[in-house]
Amino acid sequence: MSNSDTPTDPQELRAEIEQTRADLGETVQELAAKTDVKARAKQAVGDATGQVRQKLSGAKQQAANVVTTRASTAKQQLAESNLPEPIRRPLPLAAIGAAAVAVIVAVIVAVRRRRS
Secondary structure, eight states, X not given: OOOTTSOOSHHXXXXXXXXXXXXXXXXXXXXXXXXXXXXXXXXXXXXXXXXXHHHHHHHHHHHHHHHHHHHHXXXXXXXXXXXXXXXXXXXXXXXXXXXXXXXXXXXXXXXXXXXX
């Protein structure tokens, strides 16, 4: 039952046995890694997180480009318009909203003081 591929020299036989053990050890590690559900789930989460971050970064860049382009177009159109200066520079919406809130708060405080 001797195989023609089996070395007859004890040194070669030992080397082949060591190589077989190393190959078997790698195979066992690969199988163990495949059965480690927790590690595979963490790897999948890490991969998905990386993909989401990459897509989010691309979306942010695209949105920034769109906003920049539209803002510069609007600014150019406003500058080229024939509108009078006060109309071209209206108060920001936030300032108008803050003034409205201040008036409402003042009215509420005044009404409560009269009732007291």
